[in-house]
Amino acid sequence: MDLLRDLAVILLAAEAFFLALIPLALFGGLVYGVWWLRRHRNMPTWLRTTREYLLLGLSYVEQAMDLAAKPVIVVSRASATVEGWIHGLRRGER
Helix, strand or coil: CHHHHHHHHHHHHHHHHHHHHHHHHHHHHHHHHHHHHHCHHHCCHHHHHHHHHHHHHHHHHHHHHHHHHHHHHHHHHHHHHHHHHHHHHHHHHC
């Protein structure tokens, strides 16, 4: 009976291995396909055009974020300058 139990465990482990191998092979093929498509000479024209539009949109977003952050940075810099002056004047009073 011990021999049958051991054989059953071995067969179950082999079955689990082969069943896990199928999704691994599918995901590996998917990753390879995406990697192959990302190379610029293999990229279809519609995908290249989409990529260019996305990069253009990204540059617009970066410009907008620069404009939105600039006032905060200017105020922070001015505040730090004034605080530095005040700290320097207080140190000079002692």
